[in-house]
Amino acid sequence: MVVQEGQNVTLICTATGLPTPTVTWRRERDVPLLQTANGTDIYSIDGTNLTLWQVTRESMGAYLCIASNGIPPTVSKRILIAVNFAPTVWTRYDTIYAGFGQKVTLECISEAHPTTVNLWLKGKEFVQSGTYESVTLDNVFRIVMRLTIRPVVSKDFGDYHCVAKNSMGESERIITVRHKSKKSIHHTHELEGKDNHLILIEGG
Structure with a gap:
């Protein structure tokens, strides 16, 4: 039914x-x-x-x-x-700071029924290198969406939209990749708030 x-x-x-x-x-x-x-x-x-x-x-x-x-x-x-x-989409972080040459992986999770069409956009352009892992939990379709950027170059900074669509509707979240200056940030840490999360990536 x-x-x-x-x-x-x-x-x-x-x-x-x-x-x-x-x-x-x-x-x-x-x-x-x-x-x-x-x-x-x-x-x-x-x-x-x-x-x-x-x-x-x-x-x-x-x-x-x-x-x-x-x-x-x-x-x-x-x-x-x-x-x-309709799909629900969420992320563990909204902003990532990374330096040139580093590897960054963006991740979104969507839940919906029926199953969704999932995609990554940067601006209005479709990003083809994303991977999508499908998991069914109690008949709810959960999709883990990952996008890896390696190595990071200047054109990679900006807003990335993870989008999920099905016949009931559409939902998206935005993850922003920002440039991290080694002079201004010396320690890796994670800051979590109720509405916003950021991750700082060191190394590379």
């Missing part, structure tokens, strides 16, 4: 038998089925209908309808829900 993020979904499962079976809903791998308004996790619900309100990407996965009347065997049915959502 494929649904859009934010939709309401009702799963229906009926069972017959004598005595009348009880139908219980669970998720695979002990993932919480629902969460109450006060944050309490619910792991199982009895009843033929299961309604999921305003599904999110965390709602993705397998749901188990388990029927039991005390007489073995217990019977179950597996229903897989896929939630379509």
Whole structure:
């Protein structure tokens, strides 16, 4: 079953038998089925209908309808829900300082469903040397995008856009590569803030 993020979904499962079976809903791998308004996790619900309100990407996965009347065997049915959502892109750093001749690797990570088209841009020009590693996590497609610049020359400084697109939308992040003067920076360190990260690269 494929649904859009934010939709309401009702799963229906009926069972017959004598005595009348009880139908219980669970998720695979002990993932919480629902969460109450006060944050309490619910792991199982009895009843033929299961309604999921305003599904999110965390709602993705397998749901188990388990029927039991005390007489073995217990019977179950597996229903897989896929939630379509626009890409989310993030980076571990927004700015890199590097000197001439050094090696720099830029990295972005995107998550989306369905899977994305990924690319690197410098200005409006497509950068062909990027590598893309695809990883599927709980039916969410995660793409690790890497771009290596080696050796760094003057034309390599500037803004790089990592872009992810699918049928639901598009997202991008910008990583800026700046020139680092050896006279002004003598120690390698990493500065992390809530909104901005920078990395200084020494050596080479």
